[in-house]
Amino acid sequence: MRLEIGEILIRDIQFGDRTKVSGGTLYINKSELVAKLIDDEHIKSISVELAKPGESTRITPVKDVIEPRVKVDGPGNIFPGVLGKVTTAGSGRTHVLKGCAVVSCGKIVGFQEGIIDMSGPGADYTPFSKLFNIVLVIEPAAGLDQYGYEKAARMAGLKAAVWLGEAGRNVQPDNIISYETKSVLEQAAEYPDLPKIGYVYMLQTQGLLHDTYVYGVDAKKIVPSLLYPTEVMDGAILSGNCVSACDKNTTYHHQNNPVITSLYEAHGKEINFMGVIITNENVFLADKERSSNWTAKLAKFLGLDGVIISQEGFGNPDTDLIMNCKKIEKEGVKTVILTDEYAGRDGASQSLADSDPLADAVVTAGNANELIVLPKMDRVIGMLDYTDKIAGGFSGSLRPDGSIEAEIQVITGATNELGFNRLSATMY
Amino acid sequence: MSKIRVVHYLNQFFAGIGGEEKADHKPELRIGIVGPGMALKKEFGEEAEIVSTIICGDSYFNENLKEASAQILKMIREQKPDIFMAGPAFNAGRYGAACGTICKMVKEELGIPVLSAMYEENPGVDMFRKDLFIIKTADSAAGMRTAAPAMAKLALKLAKKEEIGPPEAEGYHVRGIRKNVFRDKLGSKRAVEMLVKKLKGDEFVTEYPMPQFDNVTPSPAVKDMSRAKLALVTSGGIVPKGNPDRIESSSASKYGKYDISGLAALTSETSETAHGGYDPVYANKDPNRVLPVDALRDMEKSGRIGSLHNYYYSTVGNGTSVANSRAYALEFAHELKNDGVTAVILTST
Numbered sequence: 117m118r119l120e121i122g123e124i125l126i127r128d129i130q131f132g133d134r135t136k137v138s139g140g141t142l143y144i145n146k147s148e149l150v151a152k153l154i155d156d157e158h159i160k161s162i163s164v165e166l167a168k169p170g171e172s173t174r175i176t177p178v179k180d181v182i183e184p185r186v187k188v189d190g191p192g193n194i195f196p197g198v199l200g201k202v203t204t205a206g207s208g209r210t211h212v213l214k215g216c217a218v219v220s221c222g223k224i225v226g227f228q229e230g231i232i233d234m235s236g237p238g239a240d241y242t243p244f245s246k247l248f249n250i251v252l253v254i255e256p257a258a259g260l261d262q263y264g265y266e267k268a269a270r271m272a273g274l275k276a277a278v279w280l281g282e283a284g285r286n287v288q289p290d291n292i293i294s295y296e297t298k299s300v301l302e303q304a305a306e307y308p309d310l311p312k313i314g315y316v317y318m319l320q321t322q323g324l325l326h327d328t329y330v331y332g333v334d335a336k337k338i339v340p341s342l343l344y345p346t347e348v349m350d351g352a353i354l355s356g357n358c359v360s361a362c363d364k365n366t367t368y369h370h371q372n373n374p375v376i377t378s379l380y381e382a383h384g385k386e387i388n389f390m391g392v393i394i395t396n397e398n399v400f401l402a403d404k405e406r407s408s409n410w411t412a413k414l415a416k417f418l419g420l421d422g423v424i425i426s427q428e429g430f431g432n433p434d435t436d437l438i439m440n441c442k443k444i445e446k447e448g449v450k451t452v453i454l455t456d457e458y459a460g461r462d463g464a465s466q467s468l469a470d471s472d473p474l475a476d477a478v479v480t481a482g483n484a485n486e487l488i489v490l491p492k493m494d495r496v497i498g499m500l501d502y503t504d505k506i507a508g509g510f511s512g513s514l515r516p517d518g519s520i521e522a523e524i525q526v527i528t529g530a531t532n533e534l535g536f537n538r539l540s541a542t543m544y
Numbered sequence: 545m546s547k548i549r550v551v552h553y554l555n556q557f558f559a560g561i562g563g564e565e566k567a568d569h570k571p572e573l574r575i576g577i578v579g580p581g582m583a584l585k586k587e588f589g590e591e592a593e594i595v596s597t598i599i600c601g602d603s604y605f606n607e608n609l610k611e612a613s614a615q616i617l618k619m620i621r622e623q624k625p626d627i628f629m630a631g632p633a634f635n636a637g638r639y640g641a642a643c644g645t646i647c648k649m650v651k652e653e654l655g656i657p658v659l660s661a662m663y664e665e666n667p668g669v670d671m672f673r674k675d676l677f678i679i680k681t682a683d684s685a686a687g688m689r690t691a692a693p694a695m696a697k698l699a700l701k702l703a704k705k706e707e708i709g710p711p712e713a714e715g716y717h718v719r720g721i722r723k724n725v726f727r728d729k730l731g732s733k734r735a736v737e738m739l740v741k742k743l744k745g746d747e748f749v750t751e752y753p754m755p756q757f758d759n760v761t762p763s764p765a766v767k768d769m770s771r772a773k774l775a776l777v778t779s780g781g782i783v784p785k786g787n788p789d790r791i792e793s794s795s796a797s798k799y800g801k802y803d804i805s806g807l808a809a810l811t812s813e814t815s816e817t818a819h820g821g822y823d824p825v826y827a828n829k830d831p832n833r834v835l836p837v838d839a840l841r842d843m844e845k846s847g848r849i850g851s852l853h854n855y856y857y858s859t860v861g862n863g864t865s866v867a868n869s870r871a872y873a874l875e876f877a878h879e880l881k882n883d884g885v886t887a888v889i890l891t892s893t
Contacts, residue, residue, distance in 0.1 A: 240726075262825065311743045324823030359821075360794065360863065374732035381733075386740050422743050424735045430863060431821065452739040454731060457752065460865030461795070463722035464674055466755040477742050478752040479735045482724045485795055485865065507794035507820040507862065523795055524724075525863065535731025540751055544710055544721045 117207045118296040119346035122188070122289030126215035129166050129248040135280065137287045142216055144250060144280065152279050153252065158268035160255045165497045167219075167249040170235050172494035175251055177229030177502050178528045179220045179266075180273045180355055181244055181368040184213040186281035187350065194278050195351040197332030205350035206343075211284040214291075217247045217368055218280065220273035221498040222254035223265075229506055230361020230528035231490070231520070238490040241530040243537065244368070251497050252276055266325055270356050274367070295380050297344050297391055300418060307388040311421035314390050315345070315375055316411050316440055320357050320364060320428040321396040327356040328365075328428075330394060336403075340395040340410040342418075345376045348392065359429045360507040362484045362530040363456050369529065374536050375424055375454070390418055395440070397433040404436055412443035422450040427533045430458055430484070434469040445474040456481040456531035457541055461523065467541075481531040482539040484508070485523050492518030548592035548703045551623045552581050553616075553630035553646055555639045558685075559599040569601030571615045573623075580632065583688055587696030592703065596623050602638040605645075613649055620650055627703040628654075632661035632691045633668060635683040640668025648675045657702035661691050662717070669717050677702070677716045766887045775853035775885040777876070779861030779869075780827065780834035780893040781819030782810070791860055793820025799859035799872040801879075804852075809838035821862030822893050834891055853885050861892060 132143030167173045185194045190208010193200035232244045239245035256265040319328040321336040328335045354367045383389040427437045457467030503514035508525025524530045556569040578597040605612045628650045630643035647658035661679035681691040694715040711718045741748040789800045815831035832838040843849045857876045
């Protein structure tokens with residue numbers, strides 16, 4: 117399966133009469149966008165605001181971040197099975213509005229929405245401070261429960277991204293990158309001397325607002341399965357969850373999964389990248405056992421020499437991470453695990469809820485408990501009402517002068533476990 | 545600018561008083577520099593000055609811990625130091641323990657920076673590495689030449705409140721504290737590089753060495769539940785409505801103790817969850833789902849259990865550090881025991 121990604125570099129965003137990309141600027145007809153999204157009985161109102169890198173702007177509570185993409189050639193569409201037919205995606209050509217994103221935000225769903233600061237110290241911790249953000253502030257209809265609200269907000273974000281992505285359909289991309297993964301036997305034969313590497317992609321599925329969707333299927337209900345890496349780039353996997361902001365994979369993270377791109381970079385040089393094994397993080401022991409048995413089985417079945425395993429969330433999923441690692445290693449397949457840490461505010465506690473000596477190769481995305489002070493911003497998109505309550509905040513987090521003291525856990529994407537960032541932790 | 549005031553601590557041997565036979569030497573304050581302090585003075589130059597040296601015999605200190613500590617603390621306080629240094633203790637075990645004990649006490653009581661130096665096998669390293677900076681030294685006094693510059697350099701940095709670098713750069717024993725850093729490469733790239741090295745059999749450095757977990761042996765089963773006094777403890781965050789103690793939704797810094805005497809069951813009017821790691825709707829609708837007061841009251845009535853304790857303990861287990869959890873349990877386990885509780889049901893979420 118071969119996919120061309122055409123990157124259209126977006127260097128500014130503005131409201132305009134017509135939604136289009138011109139000279140690197142994305143113009144957005146605000147009322148048309150709102151009209152497109154408001155056609156949902158679960159949503160009372162939506163306001164659209166723009167946030168640019170370097171501004172004194174704080175966006176909160178952030179639910180999801182989505183990159184506008186459009187399928188210009190090949191079968192399927194973006195977010196197959198959710199916003200269109202379930203046609204298998206991942207081949208042909210996809211255009212990406214690179215440098216911008218849709219951010220959904222609004223009254224809190226659970227405890228676990230985050231903060232994006234467009235400048236200041238907080239901006240260093242979130243990749244989304246570097247993007248031109250089209251922020252949807254969503255007000256749910258009266259009486260809507262939080263499951264309905266989560267879904268309405270999720271769908272609004274996806275629809276906005278797809279609608280904006282259309283603006284890139286007929287634009288000549290600045291860069292074209294192609295990715296290809298062949299059928300298992302062909303792929304193995306292509307680089308017979310290089311180690312065969314897979315990617316075990318753990319999806320957050322603890323349930324009750326901790327859900328991830330694969331081609332529209334709630335991933336709680338899958339058994340581990342195989343995907344071509346390029347399917348992920350077309351939105352085969354998307355976020356519907358509200359785990360802590362720092363280490364949940366937003367839809368943007370899935371669309372731009374850095375493990376996949378880093379493996380492709382080394383593909384044909386140092387490794388032979390064979391494909392993606394998706395698995396879940398269910399809360400029942402039998403599910404954990406079954407899923408980790410299956411990842412190990414599939415890794416062996418594919419004849420892999422090594423895998424990278426990425427986690428999403430923390431605590432309970434630490435057990436899934438360690439089970440995957442242990443069982444795959446026992447099949448003779450080498451592992452590196454990607455995780456983050458909860459070592460306490462002083463960094464002195466143990467970082468994971470589970471461990472095993474076989475997990476001897478760990479890449480960490482940092483200690484989510486570390487404290488940070490975020491200075492007051494001139495403008496707030498969304499609302500500060502929930503600052504003390506969101507995971508990583510505490511009583512008094514929002515100070516009278518408008519600054520915030522909280523754990524970096526509150527920052528969207530700060531300790532992302534796909535290895536999206538440079539942040540890490542080390543032993544002092 | 546005035547010089548940084550340093551108070552230095554030595555045992556009887558390094559102060560030149562004598563060996564084991566003088567180990568009962570009582571705490572003594574001498575103005576100015578003694579013994580190894582000379583090497584430090586050279587390194588300090590004009591920036592800092594050892595204003596006084598405190599000497600105590602190793603046996604005296606370890607055998608009269610309380611008294612000796614109080615005496616030494618008083619001496620140090622009167623000297624108004626900006627920083628306190630002890631040792632190097634090299635491989636002398638009792639000396640290392642004394643250096644660590646005094647440094648920790650000074651840090652806590654006087655709030656000034658402290659510093660010691662020891663050989664890696666000195667038991668004082670493991671006892672105090674989390675509490676203070678301990679410079680790495682050789683196993684004998686021959687290592688003073690390398691220890692002194694490292695000690696002086698770190699002491700000046702600490703006194704001037706400068707940022708302290710990682711252990712390998714500053715020369716101190718790893719403290720076991722996780723600190724965030726920005727690395728040069730993305731995590732995903734580091735993972736691919738690490739995997740390639742691991743497959744080739746090349747050396748690689750894990751970014752998080754796996755901790756050794758302490759396993760708790762379960763207590764023997766309760767023989768007669770009909771006589772047991774049962775208590776409920778939860779990490780599921782059930783609290784009285786309004787969360788009076790403001791237990792955090794994640795990374796809880798406290799726990800609560802709440803009265804349920806006379807309650808037949810929890811209700812959505814009286815209780816809720818503070819937990820931010822799961823969807824709270826079902827717990828809030830019926831808090832007994834997390835803290836089963838209703839079921840236990842039934843069992844109490846039917847005589848299947850002796851009684852339900854009047855209080856329950858609750859915290860939020862979401863991202864809460866193991867060290868904090870252990871500290872909470874240490875406190876309330878004693879209370880439970882003193883209250884005659886014979887069995888506890890721990891509920892999690």
